[in-house]
Amino acid sequence: MNVTQVHRVTLKNLGLPVIQASRDSSELCPSTNCRIFHSGTISISGVCKSATNTGDGVNIKILKNTDQVWPAADWQYVAADDTTGINIEQSMTVNAEDNIRFVVNQKGVDPSGDKTTWDPAISYDNNNLPSTTTFTRSSTAYQNGTQNGTELEPNTPLYETGKFGQALRIEKGTTNLLTANQSSAETDLTDWSKQNSTISKVSGGWIGASSVKCDLTPSGWNSWAGFTGLQLEPGMYTFSVYAKGTTGKKIDLFFQKDGSEATGGSYTLASTWQRYSFPCNVS
Numbered sequence: 001m002n003v004t005q006v007h008r009v010t011l012k013n014l015g016l017p018v019i020q021a022s023r024d025s026s027e028l029c030p031s032t033n034c035r036i037f038h039s040g041t042i043s044i045s046g047v048c049k050s051a052t053n054t055g056d057g058v059n060i061k062i063l064k065n066t067d068q069v070w071p072a073a074d075w076q077y078v079a080a081d082d083t084t085g086i087n088i089e090q091s092m093t094v095n096a097e098d099n100i101r102f103v104v105n106q107k108g109v110d111p112s113g114d115k116t117t118w119d120p121a122i123s124y125d126n127n128n129l130p131s132t133t134t135f136t137r138s139s140t141a142y143q144n145g146t147q148n149g150t151e152l153e154p155n156t157p158l159y160e161t162g163k164f165g166q167a168l169r170i171e172k173g174t175t176n177l178l179t180a181n182q183s184s185a186e187t188d189l190t191d192w193s194k195q196n197s198t199i200s201k202v203s204g205g206w207i208g209a210s211s212v213k214c215d216l217t218p219s220g221w222n223s224w225a226g227f228t229g230l231q232l233e234p235g236m237y238t239f240s241v242y243a244k245g246t247t248g249k250k251i252d253l254f255f256q257k258d259g260s261e262a263t264g265g266s267y268t269l270a271s272t273w274q275r276y277s278f279p280c281n282v283s
Contacts, residue, residue, distance in 0.1 A: 046120035049085025055113030185210040196223040206242040240277035245269035
């Protein structure tokens with residue numbers, strides 16, 4: 001059904017990701033949906049007009065969830081020859097998870113000539129947004145998640161190419177519970193422990209200039225390198241490590257508390273740095 005062309009929804013004055021826009025052309029009345037992630041007061045503005053002088057015009061309206069917010073009732077008619085258009089100014093309060101829908105419907109029985117442009121803009125009252133919204137990350141990061149990408153300084157957000165061009169990749173907020181000497185080899189290996197194995201600091205790492213090389217004797221669980229003495233509160237944790245080795249060789253990663261059954265698994269190494277991780281429940 002060739003009813004309309006709703007070009008885009010512009011999201012203005014946003015200091016954080018509070019709206020997500022999507023297009024739904026599968027409905028009888030095509031619509032653009034905006035999902036709200038932050039409560040507050042928004043203003044909707046923009047012009048809806050005919051893109052040609054053909055057809056018999058269209059009907060439009062704006063919904064918040066299932067409630068109509070503009071016009072007050074029924075539909076607003078946009079004539080086929082109205083290339084100036086209808087100017088829309090509408091304010092409303094919204095809650096997180098609300099959906100704002102810009103709906104277009106045919107006027108008559110033949111929609112084949114209807115061509116409509118609607119370019120609404122949504123802006124937040126800045127007083128309704130957190131005034132100290134910031135992005136923080138204490139370490140460097142890499143575009144695309146690998147060292148082949150551009151290195152980003154601490155506190156610089158990651159932007160990845162998305163469906164509509166550039167997109168902000170929201171990074172999961174976590175805290176590394178290991179010490180600096182445990183989580184990297186940039187200084188020394190004083191916080192590492194080992195049994196029936198040899199560990200050494202070598203040049204080259206996934207991030208930084210150094211890494212830890214572990215030479216384990218083939219004696220099963222009696223040969224290991226890692227950390228002891230971690231003080232963890234009950235809860236769910238994730239153990240992760242970047243490692244590389246002889247392609248096809250196995251590495252066992254495990255967490256064990258006070259002699260209890262170990263949690264972890266066996267992983268196949270590659271010749272390039274790979275991330276290996278597993279969850280563990282500390283009771």
